[in-house]
Amino acid sequence: MASLWLMIPNEYDLKQVLPALTGFVDTARSGALPALTRAAYLWLEPLSGLTDPVQGGFYMAADYVKYSMPIATSMMMLALSLAQFPEGYSAAGSLDAARSQLRHGADYLMAAHTAPDRFVVQVGNPTDYLTSLQFNNGSWGRPSDMPRNRTAYNITRDSAGGADAAAAAAAALAAAHEAFKEYDPVFAQAALKHAQQLYALATLLPARSYCQQVVDCFEGIKTGGYKWKAYPSTSVYDDLSLAAAWLFAATGVRSYASDSQFFFTQHLARETPNNPTSYISNYDNAAHIAALLLDQQLGFPPAQRHMLDFFKGWMTGLSTAKTPVLFVTPKGLHYLAGHPAAGDEPLPNAAHAAMLALLYAHSPRAQARGLTPFVVQNMECFALQQVNYVLGGQRGKARSFVVGLGSSPPTKPQHRQASCASGVLKCTVANSLATEGPNPNVLKGAIVAGPDSSDGFADDRSSEQSRVSVAYNVPFMGTVAGLLQHAVSPANCQKEHGLFQDIFLAATPGT
Numbered sequence: 066m067a068s069l070w071l072m073i074p075n076e077y078d079l080k081q082v083l084p085a086l087t088g089f090v091d092t093a094r095s096g097a098l099p100a101l102t103r104a105a106y107l108w109l110e111p112l113s114g115l116t117d118p119v120q121g122g123f124y125m126a127a128d129y130v131k132y133s134m135p136i137a138t139s140m141m142m143l144a145l146s147l148a149q150f151p152e153g154y155s156a157a158g159s160l161d162a163a164r165s166q167l168r169h170g171a172d173y174l175m176a177a178h179t180a181p182d183r184f185v186v187q188v189g190n191p192t193d194y195l196t197s198l199q200f201n202n203g204s205w206g207r208p209s210d211m212p213r214n215r216t217a218y219n220i221t222r223d224s225a226g227g228a229d230a231a232a233a234a235a236a237a238l239a240a241a242h243e244a245f246k247e248y249d250p251v252f253a254q255a256a257l258k259h260a261q262q263l264y265a266l267a268t269l270l271p272a273r274s275y276c277q278q279v280v281d282c283f284e285g286i287k288t289g290g291y292k293w294k295a296y297p298s299t300s301v302y303d304d305l306s307l308a309a310a311w312l313f314a315a316t317g318v319r320s321y322a323s324d325s326q327f328f329f330t331q332h333l334a335r336e337t338p339n340n341p342t343s344y345i346s347n348y349d350n351a352a353h354i355a356a357l358l359l360d361q362q363l364g365f366p367p368a369q370r371h372m373l374d375f376f377k378g379w380m381t382g383l384s385t386a387k388t389p390v391l392f393v394t395p396k397g398l399h400y401l402a403g404h405p406a407a408g409d410e411p412l413p414n415a416a417h418a419a420m421l422a423l424l425y426a427h428s429p430r431a432q433a434r435g436l437t438p439f440v441v442q443n444m445e446c447f448a449l450q451q452v453n454y455v456l457g458g459q460r461g462k463a464r465s466f467v468v469g470l471g472s473s474p475p476t477k478p479q480h481r482q483a484s485c486a487s488g489v490l491k492c493t494v495a496n497s498l499a500t501e502g503p504n505p506n507v508l509k510g511a512i513v514a515g516p517d518s519s520d521g522f523a524d525d526r527s528s529e530q531s532r533v534s535v536a537y538n539v540p541f542m543g544t545v546a547g548l549l550q551h552a553v554s555p556a557n558c559q560k561e562h563g564l565f566q567d568i569f570l571a572a573t574p575g576t
Contacts, residue, residue, distance in 0.1 A: 077456045077471065079545050083157035085470055086542045089510035090166050093123045093535045095131060095173075099165065108487055108506040113208035118217040119185050122173030125296070126534040127479045128194035129211040133177055133186045134275065135296045137233040138348040139539045140170035141307075142420070144240035145354070146543030149424060153546030163542070164248070171241040171256050174234045179219075181262045186230045186275050187218040191295055196494050198527055206492040207482055218280050222269050226278030231267035232304035233351070235260045239311035246315075257315055264308050268324075272305075274298040296348055302332035303352040310358035326365055329355055333367060339388040341401045344378045346417035347410070348536055353421060361428050372425060376574050379418045380447050396520040398454045399447075409529070412455055412466055412515035416540040419448035423547035431574065440574060445551065446558035448544055453555075455512065455541065464522065468533070469509030476503035477526040478533045483508040484526055498526060512537045 091102040095114035103111050113129070114120060122131045123139070144167055147154065154160040177185040193212035196203030204212050220227030238260035245253040275298065276282030282295040298304070309325035312318070332352050336343055346353040353375055359368035370385075377383065378390045379399055394400050399418070400411055425431055426444035457465035457472045465471030468478050477484070485492035486505040504526065511533040516522040523530050547553075 077453075077458070079452075079549055080157040082456065082467075082470065083154070083159045083542060083545045083549070084162070085467070085510035086512070086538050086545065087159045087162045087166065087510070089468075089508065089512075089533070090123075090535050090538055090542075091162065092508065092511075093125065094121075094169060095124055095129075096121045096169075101162075105509070106506070108485075109482055110208050113211075114215075117188055117215050119173065119177045119179075119188055121169060121176060122188075123170060123535050125536060126532060127481055128189075128191060129208055130187065130189035130191050130194070131173075132296050133174065133184070134230045134233050134298060135348040135534075135536050136170055137174055137230070137237040138351065139536050140167055140174065141233070141237040141240045141311075141354070142417075142539045142543060143167050143170070144237065144244040145424070146420065146539075146546055147244040148240070149427075150543065150546035150550045153548070153550030156549045157546070159542075159546075163546075164244075167241055167244060168252065171238055171252075174238055175256065175259045178234065178259050178263060182222040182266050182269070184220050184227070184231050184234060184263060184266065185217045186220055186227060187280050188215055190214050190216060192281070196498060198494065198499050203494055205481055205484075205494045205498045207485055210491060220266075220270065220275060220279050222266060224270060224275075224279055226271055226273030227275040228267045228270040228272055229298045229301045229304040230275040230279075231263045231270065232301070232308040233348075235263035235267060235308040236304065236311045236351070238263065239308065239315045242315045243311070260308070260312060260315070264312055267305060267308065272301045274301055298349055300332060300335065300350070300352075302328045302335065303350060303355060306332060307351040307355040307358070310355050310362065314358065314362060322363060325355065325359055326363070326367075329359060329365070330367060333371070339384040339386050339390065341390045344375060344390055344401055344418075345414055346421060347413060353417075357421060357424060357428075361430050364430055373574050375418075376422065376425065376444070379422070380443065392518075394516070394518060394520050396454065397450065397458075398516070398520070399451065400518050402518075410514045410532075410537070412512055413534075413537040413540060415451040416455070416512075416537070416544055419451040420540050420543040420547060422448050423544065423551065423553075425574065427551060436574060442557060444574070445548070445553040449548060449553050449555070449558055452541070452544055452548065466513050466515060466522070468511040468513070469507045475511075475513050475522075475524050475531060477524050477531060478504065478508050478511055478513055479526045479528070479531045480504070480508050480511070480533055482506065508533065510538070512541055 098111050125135050238256040242253040242257040282297045306325045306328035309321045313321035356368040356371040359365040374385045382391045422444040426441045455466050457463040464473040483504040483506045484497040514532040
């Protein structure tokens, strides 16, 4: 494969990038915004969701629904990065902000756990937010104008599904215990108690998703021609395995370890091998994080093989069976191939893989197995490559994919308040979503879903490429914190001519 040479943009100091990334996450809070957020984003409404049946939490993307499943997976990733990369957050002055965000999310998950056998999986209904540019209708306004439907959707021991959502919340709270156990042991113990109860609930429920059983996770075209996809969960055993792995880390109870191994093998038995979508790590696939924990804690052989295949795919483009699963775009993004869903969220996909690479590269067990310094460096450089791409270090005419940072950043991210001009009394589809020109408010620090497989990007707030989400920022935050903690810099990855070579990296774990 031909080499692609990428300039490292000198203006990007990761210590300045990380505070911007954490800043966006705070804009998505439901409840009272922090004082620093109110000062930095004067156009945001400072209070929202004060009459919700479960207060707090985050609005994950453009609407004002609170989805407990992606909140949980995002908080789990944030807790993991705080536990493993605290010095990186501290170096950027973002440690307190990230801890506050994790506490805010964990508080919501504990509040949503309203009884030992009851958990709120969603507040609000996404169908209330469907909009149509064709008919100029739908809800597109500030939180004070959100639809009044704030129904709480629950799972109980009698539900027809929901083991995935309960397990995801258990994983997040057990992970929060690990992140807070030395900093705030009282809070950590409270989180752990809820995690154990939620896991017990998850194991009582049928092994079916909360999607279509408890809430509508319809994917397709709804009334008015608007394409809508909620936060689907297409598997259950990955979430159960991850929750048990975190609980074993928190308690040392061997039955959790046995459970995690059992559920992991059940997940693998149902996964299509060598499929590009199986290399996605996100709210719909927790198997890669579960494998990482199982490998680190127990040296579980199926988990080890799973991780080696994951990194082989992301770093060489081929599965262990030599099946193509990824390619490098002309400007340097590692991009999943061969399936429409693989291109839905290319930047978050790459951010997850990059964060996992840093975690694995510095895993004591992996290094004890003989992970060479050269392979460690390759994994670090892969992570830096993806960060570099997102920040605008591509070959040719560069563009940043982080709002408010770098060269030619997105100007029309899909966000209600950002597109709502301060002089407009009531924002609508016609006077905000459908308007020409940049958003009147800069949503600094938000990462968009990303480009197509040829690096093409539509800076259009109605485009799926312009979606933003807490779930997009959190893995990128973890990657940047990891790069800072381990002092990974362009100098570590430079080749001749002082340039950075972005190619598939043949030296991977297990080779």
